[in-house]
Amino acid sequence: MTARPHIENLLGKASWGYDEADPDLIASCFTEDARMSLRIGRDGDLVGPFEGRAAIRALHADSMAAQTDQRRHNLSNLWFEKDTDDEAIAVTNLTLLSIENGAIRVLSSGWYRDQLVHRDGAWFIADRYVYLDLPY
Template identity: 70%
Template sequence: MTARAEIENVLNRAAWGYDENDVDLLAEQFTETATLTLQIGRDGDVVGPFEGRAAIHKLHADSLAAQTDQRRHNISNLVIVKETADTASVTSNLTLLSIENGALKVISSGWYRDDLVKQGSGWLIATRHIYLDLPY
């Protein structure tokens, strides 16, 4: 498998983990020392950083516990901005769907800015910044 395909799989496994309420799968896509930040809107404050895999796991577990809908994270337009043998900087678009009470709606769009590192035989997210156009 190419590095690009491996990187796409990491991002997609993280999204799948959230969507299927498998926070362990989601967290496994991050390094032990990963950091995550979030910003809503161009003028919004940056939330975080959430530092370490355990903090990222807790953030997502708490978010899922408060949800009443089914989310679907759709990642597209992945661009590898910079790549070496063991690091990659990637941007990708996010379209966030919500399914509730028989209705489907887009609840936000945005993007991810991820820095990944190759550890052992696979890639993991070392830093992630999430930007959302709208709050959800």
């Protein structure tokens, strides 16, 4: 698949945006009409969906404003449920780390399921589902 490095770059960019507290960078990874929802724990309630790039940006900005630690998102085991020239569904494992007061700890593990679209020569996230194994 020739799109794989572009999609890996997009997913890494979104993670970097969160880790560097840059909600505009994160928002730029999503389509204008994107959706995002998340669930914490198998029995947790579904949070969202947050609809539209502005709502997704606000969700991340509000979350970042409440944090005192440095977050690091580590993505691994990327695989594709679907891949065509203009659409893909990517599933990625997540390990979320926190660095604070000279200590590092694992906040959660989980996974993303991203529906991606190729528009105007670039890839974007059209729908993101986040599942976290543990609350943080």
